[in-house]
Amino acid sequence: MxxxxxxxxxxxxxxxxxxxxxxxxxxxxxxxxxxxxxxxxxxxxxxxxxxxxxxxxxxxxxxxxxxxxxxxxxxxxIEEDETEGDYVRLGSIVTLFDKEFQEELTYKIVGSQEADPMNGSISEDSPLGRALLGKNAGDEVVVDAPAGPVEYKLMKIER
Incomplete structure (x- = not known):
């Protein structure tokens, strides 16, 4: 079906x-x-x-x-609930450290209809979005990109 x-x-x-x-x-x-x-x-x-x-x-x-x-x-x-645990979910604003380029990046995790990567909003359906969902601050995240795996450290999560 x-x-x-x-x-x-x-x-x-x-x-x-x-x-x-x-x-x-x-x-x-x-x-x-x-x-x-x-x-x-x-x-x-x-x-x-x-x-x-x-x-x-x-x-x-x-x-x-x-x-x-x-x-x-x-x-x-998606209701943005303040009381749930401190992990990445829709509506989270995440700060990542890109290990290869040694730089910090900040993204908001949004639904696919709202994604606007050029303005810092990435879809939960994107490879990076999927890799981040459910993760906690301090976690290492590896994303399989076309050019090979990209490693990030999840620095902080905000609502």
Missing amino acids: FMAKEYKLSPQRLKELQDELTYLKTTREKEVAELIKEARSFGDLSENSEYDEAKNEQGKLYARIGELEDILSNYVV
């Missing part, structure tokens, strides 16, 4: 996605319908680039709506 992917979202990200879906289904859908109507009025659809563009935009809109509906029909809200 096929199990749908379960998306882990922070309460903040859940609201962002719900707001985006509402905007797309109301405001944006009307705008795109208007573009198509306007483009149709230009006549011959076979040579009408405005019409093609508007239909393309509509396709992208419906694809994004579908994607959002999929996420919002299958999510779990």
